[in-house]
Amino acid sequence: MNFELTIAPTDDIKADLEMIIVIDKNLDHRFVKDKKVLKKAGFKATQDESCLLAGVDRLYVGASSLIGSDIRTACASAMRTLQGCEYKSIKISTYLSGKRCTNSLRAMVEGIILGGYSFEKYKSKSTIKKIKSVTISLDEYNDRVVDIEKAYLLIEKAQIVSDATNFTRDIVNSTPEDYYPSVMADMAMALADECGLACSVLKPKELKKEKMEALLAVARASRHKPRVIHLSHKPKNPKCVVTFVGKGLTYDSGGLSLKPADFMVTMKSDKSGGSAVMGIMKAVSEMNLPIEVHGFIGAVENMIGGDAYKPDDVLVAKNGKTIEVKNTDAEGRLVLADVLCYAQQEVKSDYIIDLATLTGASVVGVGHYTSSVMGNSEKLKSLMVDMAKRSGELATALDFNRYLTKTLKSEVADMSNISNTRYGGAITAGQFLSEFIDEKHSDKWAHIDIAGPAFVEHCWGENPYGASGAGVRMMVKFIENLSLGESK
Secondary structure: OEEEEEOOOHHHOOOOEEEEEEEOOOOOOOOOOOHHHHHHOOOOOOOOOEEEEOOOOEEEEEEOOOOHHHHHHHHHHHHHHOOOOOOOEEEEEEOOOOOOOOHHHHHHHHHHHHHOOOOOOOOOOOOOOOOOEEEEEEEEOOOOOOOHHHHHHHHHHHHHHHHHHHHHHHHHHOOOOOOOHHHHHHHHHHHHHHHOOEEEEEOHHHHHHOOOHHHHHHHOOOOOOOEEEEEEEOOOOOOOEEEEEEEEEEEEOOOOOOOOHHHHOOHHHHHHHHHHHHHHHHHHHHHOOOOEEEEEEEEEEEOOOOOOOOOOOEEEOOOOOEEEOOOOOOOHHHHHHHHHHHHHHHOOOOEEEEEEOOOHHHHHHHOOOOEEEEEOOHHHHHHHHHHHHHHOOOEEEOOOOHHHHHHHOOOOOOEEOOOOOOOOHHHHHHHHHHOOOOHHHHHHEEEEEOOOOOEEOOOEOOEOOEEOOOOHHHHHHHHHHHHOOOOO
16 A cells, blocks of 8 residues: 655645545534535444445544544444445545644554455455555645654654554464464564574474473474574664563364364464564564564474374473463473573573463453463563553553462472462463573563454454554554653
C-alpha cells in the first residue's frame, strides 16, 4: 500500500473514495458532507461504526476521540468495510490529538494497514480487493498547522511497523505442514540478507554441543529437527543492547500429554513468540535504530512417537539445573530455558525480553486481548505495560511471589516443569523461567506471555481473524524509546 502526503485540500485530491472519521459523534463538523443521509441511514458514529455511501463514494467511521487508540481501530474497521469493494485509492484528512502531538496520524496509517490485512494463501481464489494507494491531506480536523517533516517520518514508521506486524501474522497463520523449524531458519536467513542483519543457526549437533538437552528432548519425536536462530542488528556506537527471545513451537501436539482435539486446531500459533521476534528484527533494521538488538528463536516441533520424551523424565538444562517432567505439554518453558541460557551466554544485554504463547492460564487470568508481563523488576514491568499502551497493544503486570515458587518443587530434581496446583499457572511458568536468568540479568529481564492476543478467532480492534502479530508493535516502540533516551 502506497501512502502520499499532500498540502492540497481533501476536496482537490483525486481518489476513488474519501474516508471521513466522525469524532465524538460530531456530524456538524465541516468534514461531514452528508449529515442528512447519515441520519436517515441510522448512523450514530459510535466507535468503529462505519457507513459506506457508495453513491457519493464516501465512507464514514466513528471514533470516540482523537487519541491514537480510537483513530487506529476506527480506520481498521473502515478498511474491513471496504473488503470486497472495487475501490483502489482513498483520500483522507489529518486528525491530530493535540497541537504538537501527531501520534494519531501514525495510528491512522497503522489502522489502515493493519485493518486491511487478509490471509488468503490457502484459498483458490482471492476474495479481498486491495486498496493500492492512500493520499493524506494535511487539512487538519481542528485547523492546526501540521509539521510536514514530522508527519512524513511518522507515516514511514507506521508503514514499517505495520508491515512487520503483517509479516509476523503471515508466519503465524502458515500451516505446520508448510512451516517447520528448518523453514523458520531459512526465512530468518532470507530476512537477514534482505535487511542487512547478521544471522546464525544452530542445528542438532551444535545444540548437543551447547548442552541444550531440554530443548532437544522436546524436539526428539518430530521428523522436523530443531533450530536455534540468532538474528542481530549491530549499528555503530549503539546506545544500548537489547535481546529478544522467542518461543517458536511451529506445532505443539502436547507430546505424550496429548492435547484434546479441539485444543490442537490453532497450535500453528504456538510459534507466535518466535514469529514476533522475526517481525521486531525486520522493523528495527528497516528503521535503522541506534540500538544493538539481538533476536533468539527456539524453533521446535513437539510431537508424539516412540522417541518422545515422557512424564517422569528428568532433563538437564543448559545451565545445569535438573527438571522433572510432569507434563510434556509444558514444553515451551523447556525450550525457552535453554534458549535464554544461550542468549545470555552469547550477549550481555541491558535488557532481555522473552515473548511466548506460554500458558492458557494467562488467557484465563487476563483475557484474550491482553498480554501478561512478569519479571523481577517492577520498573521494567511497568515500562513494558506502558510500551504496550502507547503502541496500541494491551498488557498487564502479574506479580511473582514466594508461595507460588514452592509449587514448582520436585522430590527428584531441582524443579518440576509444572506446579502442583492448578491455580496461578501463568505466574508459575514465569517463575520457572526466572530460574534460567543469571544474576547479572535478573533485573534486566521481562517475560511476556502473549497467549491471549497472539491468535484470536474473531476480528477485534485492528486485528483480523487469526494471528495478530502481538508483541511486535510494543517491542518496536520500546526500542524507539530507547533510541530517544526515554526508557533507560
